[in-house]
Amino acid sequence: MGNEVADASVWQARAAAWELAALSLRYPGAELAEAAASGEWDEAAGKILAALGLPAEVPAAAGDPAGPSAARAAGAAGAASADALLAALRPEATRLFVGAPGPACSPYEGVWAAEADGVQPLLFVNPRSMEVERFMRSCGLGRPEGTNEPLDHVATECELLERLALRAAGAPASEGAPADADLPGGSPGAAYGRFLSGHARAWMPAFAERLAAEARHPFYRAAAAYLGALVG
Numbered sequence: 001m002g003n004e005v006a007d008a009s010v011w012q013a014r015a016a017a018w019e020l021a022a023l024s025l026r027y028p029g030a031e032l033a034e035a036a037a038s039g040e041w042d043e044a045a046g047k048i049l050a051a052l053g054l055p056a057e058v059p060a061a062a063g064d065p066a067g068p069s070a071a072r073a074a075g076a077a078g079a080a081s082a083d084a085l086l087a088a089l090r091p092e093a094t095r096l097f098v099g100a101p102g103p104a105c106s107p108y109e110g111v112w113a114a115e116a117d118g119v120q121p122l123l124f125v126n127p128r129s130m131e132v133e134r135f136m137r138s139c140g141l142g143r144p145e146g147t148n149e150p151l152d153h154v155a156t157e158c159e160l161l162e163r164l165a166l167r168a169a170g171a172p173a174s175e176g177a178p179a180d181a182d183l184p185g186g187s188p189g190a191a192y193g194r195f196l197s198g199h200a201r202a203w204m205p206a207f208a209e210r211l212a213a214e215a216r217h218p219f220y221r222a223a224a225a226y227l228g229a230l231v232g
Contacts (some may be wrong), residue, residue: 003139005199008169009132009163009169010052011058011168011170011189012166012169013048013051013167014036014052014161014165014168014192015046015162015163015165015166015169016044016051016160016229017048017049017052017157017165018158018159018165019159019162019231020041020044020048020226020229021046021155021158021223021226021227022155022156022158022159023035023155024041024138024219024227025107025154025155025158025223025227026094026225027085027090027093027097028089028090028149029086030082030086032086032089033082033083033085033086033089034082034091036061036062036082036085036219037062037065037082037085038082038181039062041061041062041082041219042058042060042061042062043104043164045058045061045222045226046058046140049226049229050124052230054229054230056225056228056229056232057166057225058190058222058225058226058229059218059221059222059225060220060221060222061222061223062085062218066134070154071093074105079188085219087156088217089217089219091221092215092216092217092220093106093220095216096211096214096215097113097221104210104214105207105210105211105214106121106207107154107155107207108121108129108150108153109128109129109132109151109152109199109202109203110126110127110128110129110132110152110201111126112186112206112207112208113126113127113128113202114126114128128152129150129151129152129156132151132199133150133151133152135160135184135194135195136151136160137201138178138182138183138184139163139164139177139178139183139184139191140173140174140176140177140178141156141159141160141163143185151178154204154207154227157195157199157200158200159202160195161192161196161200163190163197164188164189164191164195165192167180167183167188168188168189168192172225200231201231204227204228204230204231205228205231205232207227208224208225208231209224209228210229211223211224211227212224212225212228222226222231
């Protein structure tokens with residue numbers, strides 16, 4: 001998904017792609033669990049990748065890693081209900097992305113950059129995280145009031161790409177957002193291309209690979225394959 005000139009339909013497909021990625025990599029909620037359990041997630045991922053010309057084998061999002069007894073307890077042979085799926089996804093997301101003492105797969109770009117440089121990663125104050133924060137603020141995306149989440153979280157970076165793709169597709173800027181000419185590179189498409197090449201593609205392929213290796217639940221293996229297709 002390069003930064004070449006594209007028509008509105010392609011930008012809309014890109015926006016949908018990053019919207020699904022952001023939903024998949026935030027802390028799981030009811031919306032995600034319902035989409036995964038019903039098969040809507042699988043359908044959306046397949047349609048989006050096809051629309052973008054990105055053939056990829058994405059495994060089914062809903063699964064039963066605990067065995068047949070768990071499936072029966074969920075009320076369906078081989079497929080968990082949305083409630084049961086959510087109950088399985090939340091501790092897995094915590095193990096993967098928060099962890100104790102550390103996450104199995106850090107969701108922060110700055111941590112990956114620090115590891116690549118062989119230095120101790122520090123949230124918020126490392127150079128890459130600060131660079132991401134400056135870029136996002138120049139695009140009108142800041143940390144929501146009352147939260148303390150670094151802006152270089154994988155889901156937040158996906159959200160930025162979604163917003164820039166929507167702007168490139170012709171969607172109006174939200175209130176208080178910079179004008180198109182004031183975005184990095186002077187346009188939504190240019191800002192999208194800069195962030196995709198300078199940030200997302202710099203670390204998300206390795207993140208997706210590690211997520212696939214570390215995930216114990218089928219959903220996160222599916223999410224890893226999907227993200228890997230977007231940034232591959």
